[in-house]
Amino acid sequence: MYDHELAQERNYVDGLYSRLDELRAEKVEQLADVRRAKSMGTHQNRSERDAFATLYENRLAQLNAVDDKLVFGRLDLESGENRYIGRIGLSTADLRQLMVDWRAPEAGTFYQATAFERMGVRRRRHLILQGRNVKAIEDDVLDHTMLVDGEHLQGEGALLAALNSKRTGRMNDIVGTIQSEQDRIIRSPLSGALVVQGGPGTGKTAVALHRAAYLLYTHRERLQSAGVLLVGPSNAFMKYIERVLPSLGETGVVMASLGQLLPGIIATAPETPEVSLLKGRIEMTQVIANAVANRQRLPHQDVRLDVEGTRLVLTVRQVRRARDRARALGKPHNEARVTFVKTLLGELTTQLREHIEENSAGNTADRSYLADDVRGSRDVRVMLNLCWMPMSPQKLVRDMFSKPEILKAVTPNLTDAERALLARPANAPWSESDIPLLDEAAELLGDLDETGGRAEAAADAQRKRDLVNAEKAISNMNQQLEDSGVDGMLTAEQLADFNVVEGERLSNAERALTDRTWAYGHVVVDEAQELSPMQWRLLVRRCPVKSFTIVGDIAQTSSAAGAISWQQALTPFMGERWNLEELSVNYRTPIQIAEAAVRMANAAGQIVSAPKAVRDGEWEPLVDLVSPDAVVAQVVAVMEEESTAVAGGLVAVIAPTSLVAETAAALRAVYGHRVGHGAGSVEQNIVVIDPHEAKGLEFDGVVIVEPAALLAGAGGRVGDLYVAMTRPTQRLRLISSEPLPVGIEK
Numbered sequence: 001m002y003d004h005e006l007a008q009e010r011n012y013v014d015g016l017y018s019r020l021d022e023l024r025a026e027k028v029e030q031l032a033d034v035r036r037a038k039s040m041g042t043h044q045n046r047s048e049r050d051a052f053a054t055l056y057e058n059r060l061a062q063l064n065a066v067d068d069k070l071v072f073g074r075l076d077l078e079s080g081e082n083r084y085i086g087r088i089g090l091s092t093a094d095l096r097q098l099m100v101d102w103r104a105p106e107a108g109t110f111y112q113a114t115a116f117e118r119m120g121v122r123r124r125r126h127l128i129l130q131g132r133n134v135k136a137i138e139d140d141v142l143d144h145t146m147l148v149d150g151e152h153l154q155g156e157g158a159l160l161a162a163l164n165s166k167r168t169g170r171m172n173d174i175v176g177t178i179q180s181e182q183d184r185i186i187r188s189p190l191s192g193a194l195v196v197q198g199g200p201g202t203g204k205t206a207v208a209l210h211r212a213a214y215l216l217y218t219h220r221e222r223l224q225s226a227g228v229l230l231v232g233p234s235n236a237f238m239k240y241i242e243r244v245l246p247s248l249g250e251t252g253v254v255m256a257s258l259g260q261l262l263p264g265i266i267a268t269a270p271e272t273p274e275v276s277l278l279k280g281r282i283e284m285t286q287v288i289a290n291a292v293a294n295r296q297r298l299p300h301q302d303v304r305l306d307v308e309g310t311r312l313v314l315t316v317r318q319v320r321r322a323r324d325r326a327r328a329l330g331k332p333h334n335e336a337r338v339t340f341v342k343t344l345l346g347e348l349t350t351q352l353r354e355h356i357e358e359n360s361a362g363n364t365a366d367r368s369y370l371a372d373d374v375r376g377s378r379d380v381r382v383m384l385n386l387c388w389m390p391m392s393p394q395k396l397v398r399d400m401f402s403k404p405e406i407l408k409a410v411t412p413n414l415t416d417a418e419r420a421l422l423a424r425p426a427n428a429p430w431s432e433s434d435i436p437l438l439d440e441a442a443e444l445l446g447d448l449d450e451t452g453g454r455a456e457a458a459a460d461a462q463r464k465r466d467l468v469n470a471e472k473a474i475s476n477m478n479q480q481l482e483d484s485g486v487d488g489m490l491t492a493e494q495l496a497d498f499n500v501v502e503g504e505r506l507s508n509a510e511r512a513l514t515d516r517t518w519a520y521g522h523v524v525v526d527e528a529q530e531l532s533p534m535q536w537r538l539l540v541r542r543c544p545v546k547s548f549t550i551v552g553d554i555a556q557t558s559s560a561a562g563a564i565s566w567q568q569a570l571t572p573f574m575g576e577r578w579n580l581e582e583l584s585v586n587y588r589t590p591i592q593i594a595e596a597a598v599r600m601a602n603a604a605g606q607i608v609s610a611p612k613a614v615r616d617g618e619w620e621p622l623v624d625l626v627s628p629d630a631v632v633a634q635v636v637a638v639m640e641e642e643s644t645a646v647a648g649g650l651v652a653v654i655a656p657t658s659l660v661a662e663t664a665a666a667l668r669a670v671y672g673h674r675v676g677h678g679a680g681s682v683e684q685n686i687v688v689i690d691p692h693e694a695k696g697l698e699f700d701g702v703v704i705v706e707p708a709a710l711l712a713g714a715g716g717r718v719g720d721l722y723v724a725m726t727r728p729t730q731r732l733r734l735i736s737s738e739p740l741p742v743g744i745e746k
């Protein structure tokens with residue numbers, strides 16, 4: 001019976017792959033055609049063909065990306081219909097449906113139907129593929145009358161097979177085995193803010209990624225032009241997840257770590273928790289506002305200016321009046337400067353004219369050149385710049401931190417000790433927590449193109465096109481917003497304004513990546529508990545309609561500036577308008593290890609979400625207590641055993657930052673190139689990282705070095721050690737020179 005069914009499925013799946021190959025060949029052909037014709041015809045023809053070429057290329061990339069496990073499910077419905085579920089939708093040339101996209105509404109029951117609530121489903125079948133071959137089938141029979149003698153209910157087989165598989169250092173999609181509590185979240189409505197709280201290993205990252213793919217599929221019209229931004233904690237994490245969306249057939253999501261949220265700046269410099277905490281405080285908005293105001297200065301006294309040999313006087317009063325007038329416009333600094341400069345140039349020109357007329361009574365010659373003389377005077381230029389300097393965000397922030405007199409002037413509410421934390425040399429590299437400060441500065445300074453008109457004509461034409469798109473997007477969006485009671489109604493003009501860019505049209509993702517003022521249609525934030533108030537402020541600016549998916553675990557907060565509760569973190573930016581969902585099952589960590597982590601956290605005074613672990617492990621956490629000078633040697637000594645225990649799988653050594661380099665060097669001396677160190681090294685099968693880098697990742701085995709130091713170093717939070725203990729999928733070992741933190745051992 002089973003063999004017969006298996007043979008039938010193999011046959012059907014062969015048909016699906018043939019259709020996929022056919023579609024690919026078609027696209028290759030079409031692409032070759034447009035490329036051949038490319039150089040011919042009018043400019044308009046050529047640009048149309050470019051557009052088609054891009055379309056075909058994207059479609060081909062999508063068809064290529066979905067090859068692995070193209071299909072993973074089949075639903076037998078009460079109506080008698082059989083429906084195959086896969087990564088994309090496929091139909092025959094005469095539009096007979098062969099396979100349904102997992103995100104389509106008709107596929108929803110594949111994830112949601114249960115024996116209690118069958119939703120019209122008689123049987124759910126998981127197809128387990130290896131390459132293009134169906135290796136096994138597994139049935140969830142929801143309608144018991146379908147059971148034949150000797151058969152029994154199955155269902156968790158495909159899930160457990162996925163969970164027990166060896167880790168590769170790269171996250172895989174879970175599209176074949178999404179569980180119903182996860183599915184509900186993935187398919188929830190687009191508008192408003194949805195917070196997904198879940199303990200370690202509950203699939204938050206997986207859910208966030210699948211939700212991004214689902215939203216793009218379901219709300220394509222609305223989201224395609226505005227785009228979706230996915231934010232994660234670190235570059236290593238972005239690398240870990242980078243293959244998931246392409247494997248789901250989506251390449252248009254813009255991905256950025258917290259250090260990459262400002263186009264043109266890559267922030268990687270390390271920073272102490274005290275400094276990040278301070279820079280993350282919302283009061284920094286006032287500091288940046290003060291720094292901008294500080295660049296709009298008054299001279300101490302009236303000044304004399306030389307214009308072509310004539311002495312003019314610029315009074316403090318004049319400068320103050322021009323400054324007040326420019327400030328009253330409410331425009332950003334660099335734009336308001338135009339008014340400031342124009343006002344004073346006008347007044348100085350009048351002064352010059354009067355002076356000349358006084359000295360040449362009766363002469364009525366053309367004096368229009370006088371304005372140029374004033375504008376061209378070096379004295380005038382220097383003075384106007386001193387009073388209202390055009391500024392880039394980088395210069396503003398750099399000067400503020402490197403010039404003690406400016407720092408003091410703009411931080412009246414900070415203590416000297418706090419100022420000392422912020423002070424640094426002008427050439428210091430940027431850190432993650434500088435990004436929101438630079439963004440705030442960019443917002444208040446505006447465009448540095450002070451003439452304001454260089455690209456105006458192009459921008460006008462672009463704006464007309466943006467308006468048309470925006471009107472379409474907005475009609476749906478406002479409906480959604482009304483439904484959820486979210487404020488911030490947008491007009492088409494506003495949305496078009498957000499998306500205006502100068503110059504050439506780029507693809508939306510490319511434009512979004514290079515444009516700080518891009519307004520995304522939706523933002524997904526992973527490990528959101530780590531965000532400081534200033535980082536939240538930046539993200540809300542990136543998505544003015546406040547359509548967010550926020551996933552995280554408050555108990556795993558390790559950043560000093562991070563959240564203590566969702567309420568405290570989100571209320572300032574979202575008010576009460578966010579919904580909370582929880583995930584309750586831990587798919588990663590075996591029961592014994594998950595329980596030890598929860599006991600440790602509770603003993604340290606932190607109540608954590610303790611999801612139910614689905615898997616029983618082979619081992620309790622192992623502990624080696626050694627003398628301080630033997631810790632690193634012990635890591636080296638146990639590595640062979642650890643690696644063998646997980647059958648050569650991926651083992652991470654998670655150590656306090658201060659021990660990472662030494663431990664990596666000692667391991668490399670013995671294990672050579674098998675050892676990687678730090679972010680991005682997950683291709684090796686032994687990696688040495690600190691808890692910050694371990695955030696969000698997972699490994700077959702984990703060795704924690706000096707757990708007590710991880711706990712002590714986290715400033716009263718359990719985050720670091722809790723994160724480290726919940727990374728393994730199979731085995732945990734702790735090597736310590738101090739007594740173990742309470743709770744780890746029963």
Ligand SMILES: Nc1ncnc2c1ncn2[C@@H]1O[C@H](COP(=O)(O)OP(=O)(O)OP(=O)(O)O)[C@@H](O)[C@H]1O
Pocket residue numbers: 159162163172173174177178179182198199200201202203204205206207553556587588695696697698726
């Ligand atoms: N429905 C599922 N089917 C198969 N695997 C799953 C499922 N849900 C989660 N997993 C797997 O469980 C592991 C943990 O998932 P994920 O990393 O998304 O959890 P998380 O909640 O983000 O964890 P953490 O907060 O600890 O970083 C991953 O390997 C993921 O692929």
